[in-house]
Amino acid sequence: MADDELPKPEPKEIDEKLSIQLRHLLEDATLKGxxxxxxxxxxxxxxxxxxxxxxxxxHPKLRILVGAEWWCQWWEKIEE
Ligand code: SF4
Known part of the structure; x- marks a missing residue:
């Protein structure tokens, strides 16, 4: 039955590229979880x-999905 087995999922080159790009973005923003x-x-x-x-x-330097409990150095107060 080995022929029927699907290949194990593996990250592709694009995933590694995006991972590095996003890591740099997080570091620039000092984004924390x-x-x-x-x-x-x-x-x-x-x-x-x-x-x-x-x-x-x-935020123009981010434009990504973030979590409600996260934080970065560009945090700004919502004016009333
Ligand atoms: S703190 Fe504000 S600017 Fe920073 S990631 Fe969160 S929502 Fe964006």
């Missing part, structure tokens, strides 16, 4: 949908 005190993505100006656990960050 946890809040910085009271500051976190879901109370940041750039977080698109505050009621979602994952949402689009529209």
């Amino acid at each position: 946890k809040p910085y005190g009271e500051e976190k993505c879901d109370n940041c100006l750039y977080y698109s949908e505050v009621d979602q656990k994952i949402s689009y960050c529209w």
Whole structure:
């Protein structure tokens, strides 16, 4: 039955390239997977949908999906 087995999934070249690009992006932003005190993505100006656990960050240097509890150096207060 070995002939019927599907090949084991493996990352492709594009995945390695994207992984490196995204890693550099994270380092530039000092993006962390946890809040910085009271500051976190879901109370940041750039977080698109505050009621979602994952949402689009529209900061011009990021433009990626981020988690509600993440944080980066470009955090900005939402003005009332
Ligand atoms: S700018 Fe930074 S803190 Fe604000 S939503 Fe984007 S990643 Fe999160």
